[in-house]
Amino acid sequence: MMRSMYAGVSGLKAHQTKMDVIGNNISNVNTTGYKGSRVTFQEMLSQTIEGASSPQDGRGGTNPQQIGLGVQVGSVDNNMGSGNPQSTGKMTDLAIDGEGFFIANDGNQNLYTRAGNLTFDKEGYLVNSSTGYRMQGWKANESGEINKMGGANLEDISLDKTMEASASKNANFKGNLDGSVENLLEFTPNKIQVDDGTNVGDMSVDLSKTPNYNEWDFTLTGENSSDDFIAGGSSLGNTLTGTINVDEEGNVTNLVADDGGSTIDLLAGSNDLELDVTGDGNTQTLASFGGSFDINSTPLFDGGAGETVDGDYTLNAQRDLTANVYDSQGTEHTISFTTKKTADNEWTIAPSDVSVSDATLDTTTGLGSAAHQITFDGDGDITGGDEVDITFTPDKGAGTQTVSLDFSQFTQSGGDMDAKFDIADGYSQGSLKSFTIDGSGTITGSFDNGYNKTLAKIGVASFKNPAGLSREGSTMFNISNNSGEAQIGQAGTSGRGMLTPGSLEMSNVDLSRQFTEMITAQRGFQANSKAITTSDQMLQTLVNLKR
Structure with missing residues (x-):
């Protein structure tokens, strides 16, 4: 009877422990990133009354006779399952969609948490708003590059408030x-008077574009059939054809007359272009050049009667x-x-x-x-x-x-x-206006010089046995002998979950399950107390045998 009484006592203690765990779970039902716990029981000890015997001499064997001595807490396990994300709209609130833990440093050591309620302190460090612990990750260099990401390179995260100027390369x-696109060349006017000192006649001018770049054909025609154009000493009749080329600046680079299949270079100083009106032997020099000239500033043909043919060149084939x-x-x-x-x-x-x-x-x-x-x-x-x-x-x-x-x-x-x-590339100096955090934990700053730059990246840790972590407060965990070492890297890699900005992970406590467990704990406690009172009554009956 004493065994049953002490077994009942152990049951009371075990169920009290279970109720303690249930109560803690329920109290943290709204704690950000909280991970619930559960209790499992195991039999304490057994007293062997008679050992087992093996079959012999035609008789069967017997089983051992053992009496249990009560119950004890077998384990208090952490439930590391993810809680539901809750949207907050605050950029520095982060939830991990999948496996992994944020890394926070208390000044002496790194701790791990699923609570992503973050903020910046007055010194500009990113901290957990509940504890003030500094969040760990990697800062970018001046070029916005993060070259190494690993546990050995972790540092406190802070944001550069200014962007230094960078020269363009x-x-x-x-x-x-x-x-x-074609450049435009016009001859104006298209008819002038030519005075050769004896006779006066009209000369018409026609201009047409050729398929070649900056090249035009021109035709000069005297109004009298007896008019005679003379170029380089050759008589060409009352109609002269030729070609003019200009460069992109409007300088005449080629001006030739057609002499029945050969050409006469009118830019050569010895090859003047003349017109004998009516063919009486008197001539007017229409053009006399000693090389290239600007067609927009130098008359092309001079009739000697106060009228000239001028060129008007427009450069269209250009881009500023x-x-x-x-x-x-x-x-x-x-x-x-x-x-x-x-x-x-x-x-x-x-x-x-x-x-x-x-x-x-x-x-x-x-x-x-x-x-x-x-x-x-x-x-x-x-x-x-x-x-x-x-x-x-x-x-x-x-x-x-x-x-x-x-x-x-x-x-x-x-x-x-x-x-x-x-x-x-390159930019002026800028001041930080705002920042964003993406799913990989990259913090990108927007500066008032119009440029964005990567400032830092938030680190995420994973464990082979996250349930083996040791609690350091309701939402902080530390490495234990059975958790394995922290595997630190970027969110979204090697099994680590992506981050969800503007959200917090809610507690994973299931209230319906906790209330059910509370009922079983209460009934278990009642049953064990009943075992104690029953044993007490039996002892009382035994004492009363002497009366």
Whole structure:
């Protein structure tokens, strides 16, 4: 009877422990990231009254006779299952969708938690708002790169409030240079009077574009059938045909008259163009050149009667381009240049068409020193000149810098002339305006200079046996001998769950199960107390035998 009484006592103690665990679970039903516990029982000891015997001499064996001596708590297990996420809308609230733990440092050691209620303290460190422990991860360098992620590289997470200026090194362009665009040349007027000193007559002028780049055919016609054009000493009759070529700037590079299959170079000083009105031997010099000339400023043909034929050249096959870049002090400079079509499938940037705002262009190297050609094949794909350097020295004290201009994304086809600046690296100094956290734990800052930069990454730890972790408070855990070492890395890798910004993980306590367990604990306690009172009554009866 004494055994039954003490067995009942052990049952009372065990069920009291179970009720303690249930009560703690229920009290933490709304604790962020809380993991519930459960109690399991096991038999304490057994007293052997008679051991087992084996069969012998035709008799069967007997089983051992043992009496249990009560119950004890076998284990208090952690339920590490995920709780449901609860949306909060606060960017620094994080939940882990899957396995893993946040890493927090209490100043001496790393602890692990599923509670992602985070905030920044006055020193700028990311901390757990309940404990003040600093969250662990990896900070990015000035370039926004995180080179090593592992347990050995963990550090307190804080955000850089400023972005240092960075000098531009590359500027990229994209778009189309319209290969079908034509420059415009007009002769005005199309008829003038020619006075050869004896006779006066009219000469008409016609101009037509050839298929070749910047080339036109022209025809001069005298009104009298007896008029005679003379070029280079050759009589050509009252109609003269020829060809004129100009470069992209409007300079005449070729001016020839057709002499029945051969050509006469009218730019040569000895090959004047004359007209004998009515063919009486008196002539007026229409053109006399000693080389190339600007067609927009020099009359083409002079009739000698106060009337001239002038050229009016318009450059349409060009594209003005600019690129905004930064020097080492963060000052913005605008690189401006014009690319002009100089031949079929060829566009040229001349040094005279290049400038840099608030800086001195280096004219000894790169784009400032020599013309740069960009060439295309028959399909409009770039074949040469897809990259060129430009060097300049800023006016305000920043060092000389070189920027590589990349034209590799240019095309040449008949269509819109939409070639333009795309993007350049480098930036001015900026101050942090806001930040975001993505599913991998990457914290990206948005700065008032218009740039975004990776600032840090939140670390996540996983364990081979997370249920083996030792509690350090309701939501903090520490490594134990049976949990395994922390496997630290980026969220979403090696079995670690992704992060859910703007959410918190709720407690995983199931109230319905806890209430059911509470009922069984209560009934178990009652039953064990009944065993004690019954044993007491039996002892009382035994004592009363003497009466």
